[in-house]
Structure formats: C-alpha cells, structure tokens
Amino acid sequence: MAIRPYGTRPVLASKNRSPGYCIVCAAVATTEALFQLDGAVIIQRYCDKCLSDAKYVVSSR
Numbered sequence: 001m002a003i004r005p006y007g008t009r010p011v012l013a014s015k016n017r018s019p020g021y022c023i024v025c026a027a028v029a030t031t032e033a034l035f036q037l038d039g040a041v042i043i044q045r046y047c048d049k050c051l052s053d054a055k056y057v058v059s060s061r
Contacts, residue, residue, distance in 0.1 A: 002055040005033035011045060022047040 011019045011029050020029045029045035035056040
C-alpha cells in the first residue's frame with residue numbers, strides 16, 4: 001500500500017547542517033513530505049522534480 005503525503009514544508013537550511021538529499025535522485029532536497037502512519041509521522045526529503053511522485057510504501061510482512 002502506498003500513502004500520499006498529508007502535508008509538505010520547505011527544507012530549512014542552516015549554517016551547521018546541510019539541507020539533505022532527495023531520497024529518489026540524490027539531488028539537494030528542497031521539500032519535506034509528511035506521511036501519517038499509525039501513531040507516527042514519517043518525514044522524507046524530496047527535490048522539486050521528484051516531489052510530485054512522493055509516496056511512502058508500507059510493506060505487509
């Protein structure tokens with residue numbers, strides 16, 4: 001099952017920390033996508049190009 005993000009927010013850059021990288025293509029991340037799961041929020045970073053396909057895949061083990 002794939003879950004779509006319920007919200008997004010920009011990645012905040014700071015002097016002491018890098019903004020991170022897109023989990024799909026490894027470009028510099030610009031947006032964090034928020035996914036709601038059972039009692040937890042998963043945050044994944046995406047670039048602008050990959051954000052439109054953002055989804056979190058829940059495996060059924």
